[in-house]
Amino acid sequence: MALAASLSSVSLLSPFQWSTFTPCLPHRASTHKSPPRITSTMVVIAASDTTTCRHERRVFAPQYRGGCSPFGQGKKPAKIGAYVSKMGGSSKKIVTGDAGYVLEDVPHFTDYIPDLPTHCNPLQDHPAYCVVKQYFVHDEDTVTEKVIAHKNGPRGLHFRRAGPRQKVYFEPDEVHACIVTCGGLCPGLNTVIREIVCGLYHMYGVKRVLGIDGGYKGFYSRNTIPLTPKVVNDIHKRGGTILGTSRGGHDTSKIVDSIHDRGINQVYIIGGDGTQKGASVIFEEIKRRGLKVAVAGIPKTIDNDIPVIDRSFGFDTAVEEAQRAINAAHVEAESGENGIGLVKVMGRYSGFIAMYATLASRDVDCCLIPESPFYLEGAGGLFEYVERRLKENGHMVIVIAEGAGQELLSESMHSADKKDASGNKLLLDVGLWLSQKIKGHFTKKNKMIINLKYIDPTYMIRAVPSNASDNVYCTLLAQSAVHGAMAGYTGFTSGLVNGRHSYIPFYRITEKQNKVVITDRMWARLLSSTNQPSFLTAKDVIEDKREDESPTQLLDNQSNPDMSNLVKKEIYCN
Numbered sequence: 001m002a003l004a005a006s007l008s009s010v011s012l013l014s015p016f017q018w019s020t021f022t023p024c025l026p027h028r029a030s031t032h033k034s035p036p037r038i039t040s041t042m043v044v045i046a047a048s049d050t051t052t053c054r055h056e057r058r059v060f061a062p063q064y065r066g067g068c069s070p071f072g073q074g075k076k077p078a079k080i081g082a083y084v085s086k087m088g089g090s091s092k093k094i095v096t097g098d099a100g101y102v103l104e105d106v107p108h109f110t111d112y113i114p115d116l117p118t119h120c121n122p123l124q125d126h127p128a129y130c131v132v133k134q135y136f137v138h139d140e141d142t143v144t145e146k147v148i149a150h151k152n153g154p155r156g157l158h159f160r161r162a163g164p165r166q167k168v169y170f171e172p173d174e175v176h177a178c179i180v181t182c183g184g185l186c187p188g189l190n191t192v193i194r195e196i197v198c199g200l201y202h203m204y205g206v207k208r209v210l211g212i213d214g215g216y217k218g219f220y221s222r223n224t225i226p227l228t229p230k231v232v233n234d235i236h237k238r239g240g241t242i243l244g245t246s247r248g249g250h251d252t253s254k255i256v257d258s259i260h261d262r263g264i265n266q267v268y269i270i271g272g273d274g275t276q277k278g279a280s281v282i283f284e285e286i287k288r289r290g291l292k293v294a295v296a297g298i299p300k301t302i303d304n305d306i307p308v309i310d311r312s313f314g315f316d317t318a319v320e321e322a323q324r325a326i327n328a329a330h331v332e333a334e335s336g337e338n339g340i341g342l343v344k345v346m347g348r349y350s351g352f353i354a355m356y357a358t359l360a361s362r363d364v365d366c367c368l369i370p371e372s373p374f375y376l377e378g379a380g381g382l383f384e385y386v387e388r389r390l391k392e393n394g395h396m397v398i399v400i401a402e403g404a405g406q407e408l409l410s411e412s413m414h415s416a417d418k419k420d421a422s423g424n425k426l427l428l429d430v431g432l433w434l435s436q437k438i439k440g441h442f443t444k445k446n447k448m449i450i451n452l453k454y455i456d457p458t459y460m461i462r463a464v465p466s467n468a469s470d471n472v473y474c475t476l477l478a479q480s481a482v483h484g485a486m487a488g489y490t491g492f493t494s495g496l497v498n499g500r501h502s503y504i505p506f507y508r509i510t511e512k513q514n515k516v517v518i519t520d521r522m523w524a525r526l527l528s529s530t531n532q533p534s535f536l537t538a539k540d541v542i543e544d545k546r547e548d549e550s551p552t553q554l555l556d557n558q559s560n561p562d563m564s565n566l567v568k569k570e571i572y573c574n
């Protein structure tokens with residue numbers, strides 16, 4: 001409701017967006033017979049429909065597929081308009097409905113290019129897909145952001161459901177696509193590249209796909225790589241990205257000039273939060289120039305720090321790979337007198353890899369993440385806990401995320417803030433620092449013999465090829481992006497929301513980072529599994545809860561915002 005209240009201007013909604021309210025399926029009864037009731041926050045605007053479906057070759061009974069015919073050609077059906085507002089430099093397209101329903105929609109070509117012709121989706125005649133009952137996604141299908149509902153609660157926020165549409169805005173031989181990968185490596189990058197190429201070729205008959213060499217700067221300073229199904233056939237078995245990647249070098253106008261000069265009209269951008277911010281400004285510039293170029297983002301982050309989506313691709317693989325280092329640390333720790341195995345994993349601002357690797361392993365006695373500040377000395381501190389654990393068990397394993405305890409390091413090392421080419425803060429090696437601190441404490445002060453082994457598998461975890469489940473996930477993400485671009489959507493990120501593939505506006509992906517909420521149940525599960533101190537006082541718990549009501553993504557993503565829970569949490573954490 002707050003979103004609706006802040007809307008400021010109105011624009012045309014895509015002719016597709018509520019197109020199933022108009023008869024596009026002459027052979028199949030629509031399950032959505034009437035449009036949603038129009039509320040005071042919606043307007044009705046007439047828009048022209050210039051569908052030019054030419055062929056009607058039928059292979060299977062038409063009721064088993066989404067037939068597209070010239071039925072509505074030349075008609076001017078009524079459309080339901082959406083509000084578009086300008087906030088923080090990017091357009092927001094919000095549709096409201098009954099009972100607190102809000103759709104945070106993604107842009108479409110028809111928002112800024114009038115009278116575009118549409119074509120029947122070639123998938124309707126594809127031997128594999130045409131047998132699928134209801135293969136095409138209804139244009140009014142949306143995906144709810146929250147799956148936990150309360151009896152009298154509002155229906156809440158929704159995103160547009162991803163998938164193939166009956167009508168597409170490109171002819172196959174008109175498409176000239178490009179793919180770019182930016183930011184750090186992540187398992188699955190090659191799978192996403194492969195599946196975009198193969199999806200375009202095999203589903204839509206698109207033959208011209210280019211790889212941009214070496215991230216954003218490759219648009220204007222490097223050569224391109226022609227991509228065909230043959231070129232990408234085996235790449236999913238390799239780690240890294242065959243296109244290369246980089247940080248920094250985002251020059252919006254040079255990038256858009258290059259896109260325009262090369263005649264590219266679909267841009268697939270794979271990368272993390274920084275990359276998606278870059279994709280957003282590329283989209284805004286393309287829209288400003290009035291170009292028919294679809295910009296589709298595929299979120300990539302090994303840290304799982306992108307909000308809204310259930311999890312990022314490669315995360316599963318990273319957690320699995322981290323197990324190998326933790327197992328080694330455990331073996332080493334068990335074998336020495338007062339053995340301590342210390343493992344550092346990635347996680348600049350979000351400790352998801354550390355948290356999930358710890359929960360999966362069961363051999364970890366302490367997990368330290370950026371979201372949960374810790375201290376070394378005194379009652380309730382890390383040294384006290386290590387000593388107790390060694391006395392009880394004779395060994396222990398500590399997992400630390402690279403971004404944990406950075407404030408302690410900079411205090412003791414007086415380091416100047418250094419940044420990488422993209423402006424991300426360069427972190428000090430917390431693993432090495434902590435090893436030295438623990439060794440120093442026990443050898444000097446306590447005179448206790450310890451055997452500490454520090455294992456740093458950070459780059460090994462992200463350089464591996466994706467596992468089976470990430471491969472399937474990458475395939476669906478890539479195909480969703482292809483379907484969205486072909487259907488004329490642009491300025492969107494393709495992501496999994498509550499198990500459903502969705503199109504999410506860029507601003508929702510970039511406005512904040514996904515973090516472990518340490519007052520959430522998942523962190524409580526971890527604390528109860530390791531028995532480590534929470535390093536929190538009851539006061540901290542209340543303040544943290546008030547500051548961040550947003551839930552942890554992955555599994556436990558529906559926190560109860562009921563404030564009465566605070567009392568229980570306070571007791572738990574004491």
Ligand SMILES: Nc1ncnc2c1ncn2[C@@H]1O[C@H](COP(=O)(O)OP(=O)(O)OP(=O)(O)O)[C@@H](O)[C@H]1O
Binds near residue numbers: 276
């Ligand atoms: N605010 C921004 N506007 C435009 N471009 C940006 C912005 N932030 C980052 N970029 C560009 O996006 C690219 C990748 O950014 P970055 O190095 O931060 O990695 P990332 O996509 O966040 O991935 P990772 O998860 O590995 O950090 C770089 O080329 C950078 O110049």
Ligand SMILES: O=P(O)(O)OC[C@H]1O[C@](O)(CO)[C@@H](O)[C@@H]1O
Binds near residue numbers: 183302303420
């Ligand atoms: O050393 P690089 O490649 O710049 O990136 C390291 C950073 O990238 C990430 O893996 C995110 O992609 C962080 O976890 C890590 O801090």
Ligand SMILES: [Mg+2]
Binds near residue numbers: 183272273274
């Ligand atoms: Mg980033």
